[in-house]
Amino acid sequence: MPFSLHFSPTPLITAPSPLSKPFFLVPYYHTLHAPKSPFCSSTEHALTHQGKKEAFDRGPEDSQTLPLGLRRDAMPSHVAVIMDGNRRWARLRDLPVRSGYEAGVESLRKIVEICCKWGIKVLSVFAFSSDNWFRPKVEVEFLMSLFERGMQEDTGIFFRENIRISVIGDLTKLPKALQELMVNLEEATKNNTRFQLIVAVSYSGHYDVVQACQRLALKAKCGLIEPSDINVSLMEQELETNCTEFPHPDLLIRTSGEFRISNFMLWQLAYTELFFAQSLWPDFGEAEFLKALLAFQQRQRRYGV
Numbered sequence: 001m002p003f004s005l006h007f008s009p010t011p012l013i014t015a016p017s018p019l020s021k022p023f024f025l026v027p028y029y030h031t032l033h034a035p036k037s038p039f040c041s042s043t044e045h046a047l048t049h050q051g052k053k054e055a056f057d058r059g060p061e062d063s064q065t066l067p068l069g070l071r072r073d074a075m076p077s078h079v080a081v082i083m084d085g086n087r088r089w090a091r092l093r094d095l096p097v098r099s100g101y102e103a104g105v106e107s108l109r110k111i112v113e114i115c116c117k118w119g120i121k122v123l124s125v126f127a128f129s130s131d132n133w134f135r136p137k138v139e140v141e142f143l144m145s146l147f148e149r150g151m152q153e154d155t156g157i158f159f160r161e162n163i164r165i166s167v168i169g170d171l172t173k174l175p176k177a178l179q180e181l182m183v184n185l186e187e188a189t190k191n192n193t194r195f196q197l198i199v200a201v202s203y204s205g206h207y208d209v210v211q212a213c214q215r216l217a218l219k220a221k222c223g224l225i226e227p228s229d230i231n232v233s234l235m236e237q238e239l240e241t242n243c244t245e246f247p248h249p250d251l252l253i254r255t256s257g258e259f260r261i262s263n264f265m266l267w268q269l270a271y272t273e274l275f276f277a278q279s280l281w282p283d284f285g286e287a288e289f290l291k292a293l294l295a296f297q298q299r300q301r302r303y304g305v
């Protein structure tokens with residue numbers, strides 16, 4: 001099951017993740033609020049609009065616990081991740097490449113769960129770059145099948161947990177069935193407000209800037225705008241990250257010890273804080289994520305001022 005998100009302590013869970021431990025069994029946690037079950041008690045209730053309002057529309061202040069030292073008031077709104085090192089992880093274990101990607105999906109699931117618990121609003125992940133099309137066909141096909149399964153299996157979790165899914169990139173290159181699944185899931189979850197997962201597929205920063213320029217050029221050609229109207233704000237309205245309230249990642253994490261941006265969100269990363277982790281993505285878990293967030297909270301962001 002590549003991308004079925006299991007959140008603790010949802011009663012429907014059959015195989016809880018380590019995070020489903022009661023808060024008092026997780027030693028470095030401290031309680032900021034009395035623990036209360038954050039999720040509603042029945043799927044039916046969760047799926048009604050009223051139930052959704054009552055059960056999920058909570059601000060970060062309702063998250064039960066934060067690890068010691070992590071400040072709620074300095075939490076990044078938008079975290080972007082370059083999930084690097086899946087194939088190396090598999091090779092190190094003499095496993096097929098696909099096992100690396102599958103382990104990568106599991107890692108993503110855990111990080112999404114943590115984002116929801118700790119009150120991060122948006123997570124963008126670089127799941128497939130424009131250049132990844134040049135990888136061996138069998139690998140590309142496997143990744144497409146992973147995306148397909150991710151968009152198909154147990155999508156009810158996105159409604160139960162009030163999660164919005166957005167996909168950015170040149171979707172026209174994807175298999176038609178996958179395009180449809182993505183568009184449908186985006187549409188179905190577009191009013192979910194607790195957390196937004198942005199999946200970048202067939203995406204590159206160059207692609208994004210070029211498609212935005214093309215749209216602006218078209219508007220100018222149709223007489224809707226003057227070329228001299230074009231400014232940062234108009235440009236940002238055309239970038240693919242116009243799907244989120246927080247288009248500029250506060251923090252970018254890249255795993256696997258590489259120190260590159262690799263053509264991810266080039267425009268949007270202008271003032272983003274960067275964090276490079278040694279772990280390969282499938283090994284990147286709660287402890288490492290916490291390290292990145294603590295480092296972020298130590299930074300002084302001056303925006304050139």
Ligand SMILES: CC(C)=CCC/C(C)=C/CC/C(C)=C/COP(=O)(O)OP(=O)(O)O
Nearest residue numbers: 003083084085086087088104105127147150
């Ligand atoms: C449903 C969903 C959103 C799935 C996401 C799956 C996932 C983890 C994709 C990552 C793909 C990718 C090309 C990573 C780069 O690391 P690499 O694999 O190239 O690793 P390497 O640097 O070791 O070769």
